[in-house]
Amino acid sequence: MHRVPRGDGANRGSWWIGAVSGAAAVAIFLAVGEVFDGLSRSIPSPVVAVGDFGIDSADARTTKTVIDWFGSNDKLVLIIGIVAISLLLGAQTGVLGRRHRWLPPAVFVAFGVAGGLAVGRDPQASDGLGWLATVVAALCGWLSYELLRRRGLMHQSAAPALSGDRGGEPDRAESSPPPRRFARDEFVRWATGVAALAVLAAVGGRWLRGRASVSDERAEVAARLPPSAAASEPVAAVGEAVPGLSPYITPNGDFYRIDTAIVVPQVDPNQWRLQIGGMVDQPYELTLDDILAGDLVDRTVTISCVSNEIGGDLVGNAVWTGIPLSAVLEQAGIQPGADQVVGVSVDGWTAGFPTNVLDGDRTALVAVAMNGEPLPLAHGFPARLVVAGLYGYVSAVKWLAGIGLTSWDDFDGYWIPRGWSKEGPIKITSRIDAPRHGSRHTPGAVGIGGVAWAPTRGIGAVEVQLDEGDWTPAELGDVVSDETWVQWTMRPELDVGRHTIRVRAYDLSGEPQPSGPKPMRPDGAEGYHSIVLNIGE
Numbered sequence: 137m138h139r140v141p142r143g144d145g146a147n148r149g150s151w152w153i154g155a156v157s158g159a160a161a162v163a164i165f166l167a168v169g170e171v172f173d174g175l176s177r178s179i180p181s182p183v184v185a186v187g188d189f190g191i192d193s194a195d196a197r198t199t200k201t202v203i204d205w206f207g208s209n210d211k212l213v214l215i216i217g218i219v220a221i222s223l224l225l226g227a228q229t230g231v232l233g234r235r236h237r238w239l240p241p242a243v244f245v246a247f248g249v250a251g252g253l254a255v256g257r258d259p260q261a262s263d264g265l266g267w268l269a270t271v272v273a274a275l276c277g278w279l280s281y282e283l284l285r286r287r288g289l290m291h292q293s294a295a296p297a298l299s300g301d302r303g304g305e306p307d308r309a310e311s312s313p314p315p316r317r318f319a320r321d322e323f324v325r326w327a328t329g330v331a332a333l334a335v336l337a338a339v340g341g342r343w344l345r346g347r348a349s350v351s352d353e354r355a356e357v358a359a360r361l362p363p364s365a366a367a368s369e370p371v372a373a374v375g376e377a378v379p380g381l382s383p384y385i386t387p388n389g390d391f392y393r394i395d396t397a398i399v400v401p402q403v404d405p406n407q408w409r410l411q412i413g414g415m416v417d418q419p420y421e422l423t424l425d426d427i428l429a430g431d432l433v434d435r436t437v438t439i440s441c442v443s444n445e446i447g448g449d450l451v452g453n454a455v456w457t458g459i460p461l462s463a464v465l466e467q468a469g470i471q472p473g474a475d476q477v478v479g480v481s482v483d484g485w486t487a488g489f490p491t492n493v494l495d496g497d498r499t500a501l502v503a504v505a506m507n508g509e510p511l512p513l514a515h516g517f518p519a520r521l522v523v524a525g526l527y528g529y530v531s532a533v534k535w536l537a538g539i540g541l542t543s544w545d546d547f548d549g550y551w552i553p554r555g556w557s558k559e560g561p562i563k564i565t566s567r568i569d570a571p572r573h574g575s576r577h578t579p580g581a582v583g584i585g586g587v588a589w590a591p592t593r594g595i596g597a598v599e600v601q602l603d604e605g606d607w608t609p610a611e612l613g614d615v616v617s618d619e620t621w622v623q624w625t626m627r628p629e630l631d632v633g634r635h636t637i638r639v640r641a642y643d644l645s646g647e648p649q650p651s652g653p654k655p656m657r658p659d660g661a662e663g664y665h666s667i668v669l670n671i672g673e
């Protein structure tokens with residue numbers, strides 16, 4: 137291949153026409169994917185599927201860095217990044233495609249294959265439909281590219297100086313080239329039209345997808361929930377004295393949310409089945425009706441994320457309604473040698489814990505309700521696991537699809553190969569909720585308060601230290617069980633100056649909260665939470 141003189145390059149279209157054509161065509165590809173996603177629950181969006189792939193394959197360090205940088209916007213940033221990179225690849229393809237005619241179709245085939253493979257990883261996806269959708273999307277992308285490329289050549293052929301020198305394929309414009317400016321405007325109009333179509337299709341796809349929400353089905357389940365002791369459990373509130381103290385029961389809307397799902401799985405409760413299998417005598421399945429007709433119990437349990445930092449808010453206390461996991465497993469008959477319970481979600485996420493966790497009288501539920509309502513969609517509707525005393529990453533499977541018995545050595549849950557401890561008991565932890573760190577107060581008694589938790593061992597005492605002084609016991613609120621957090625308060629007299637307030641807790645057996653400091657990886661942060669208050673006139 138020899139170098140083509142510069143003037144000759146021009147009849148392949150200017151670079152910007154290539155770039156715009158390529159980017160707009162990729163936009164069409166992505167948008168068609170969104171439309172299919174909107175049309176069928178069994179066709180995931182290729183963008184989301186690639187994002188899922190990214191999340192699942194990211195190593196522990198990357199995940200941590202990303203979360204440190206973007207916090208809970210991490211998934212949004214990921215999606216924006218995937219779209220931006222795709223569009224850039226499209227633009228680059230358009231530019232290079234002016235010289236290498238084989239490249240754009242090849243890139244669209246590659247996009248289609250990548251999308252199809254990513255979509256195929258999703259357990260909620262239908263493989264056939266997923267492939268069909270990405271192939272159609274790639275075809276639409278490539279056709280859009282061809283359309284714009286031809287428009288772009290018309291623009292070029294309109295340039296009088298170039299009209300004699302023609303290596304590419306003929307097009308209609310060749311015989312009587314329109315004025316150059318007219319032709320450029322014409323290309324810009326087409327490109328804008330294609331881009332606008334892509335945006336419309338993408339928005340339409342997301343809108344359709346939104347309509348596929350199962351919130352109506354959830355409302356129907358609400359009507360079938362038996363009245364629960366829930367929400368109304370009377371607990372003496374110590375919090376009134378301290379504005380800003382967490383309520384004993386965390387309202388659903390304020391409950392922390394942690395999971396790997398980019399879009400909340402929409403599980404139709406009427407189609408949903410819970411499979412119980414693995415090393416059991418009698419595998420079987422349960423419908424939601426089976427569960428609702430079962431012996432439902434209400435249990436107040438505090439759950440927490442292992443990624444909760446000292447002082448963090450990835451912890452909450454709710455009344456969970458469900459059937460005891462032990463009853464579910466008893467019916468299947470656990471085989472000898474099975475010493476791990478593994479929960480699997482509809483989106484393929486897994487968590488496992490030792491069967492002996494179920495030996496005592498600890499709460500372990502297949503839960504269908506949270507604070508008297510069906511589980512919110514983001515918290516695992518229609519069913520999830522809740523195991524008191526274990527961090528969520530080893531136990532609290534949302535959008536539960538299956539429960540499997542296996543041996544401890546034969547299976548590791550999702551986070552274990554990603555650098556987290558295989559066992560995840562919740563550590564004794566305490567937190568100051570109020571007043572705010574760094575806030576100003578007038579001298580005198582200042583109400584301070586917070587929560588402390590050590591499910592299932594219960595909190596026996598909470599102590600507060602003012603500056604470098606003695607540790608003094610705080611007042612504790614009532615609890616309904618040892619599986620929940622406890623509210624604590626105190627009203628120390630504070631004089632003018634800067635004061636540091638520190639908190640620590642003990643469980644009911646007298647074991648102190650570990651002082652650390654230790655980072656959250658691999659098995660949960662350790663250390664005392666402290667805040668600074670400014671007291672002035």
Ligand SMILES: Nc1nc2c(c(=O)[nH]1)N[C@H]1C(S)=C(S)[C@@H](COP(=O)(O)O)O[C@H]1N2
Pocket residue numbers: 391392393394395396397440441442481482483485514515516527528529531532533534535
């Ligand atoms: N399907 C699924 N379930 C999941 C997770 C997940 O990523 N996917 N994350 C777990 C983790 S790490 C935690 S801390 C809890 C959080 O539950 P919440 O979002 O209801 O507070 O859910 C657990 N269940």
Ligand SMILES: [Mo]
Pocket residue numbers: 394440441442443527528529
């Ligand atoms: Mo977590």
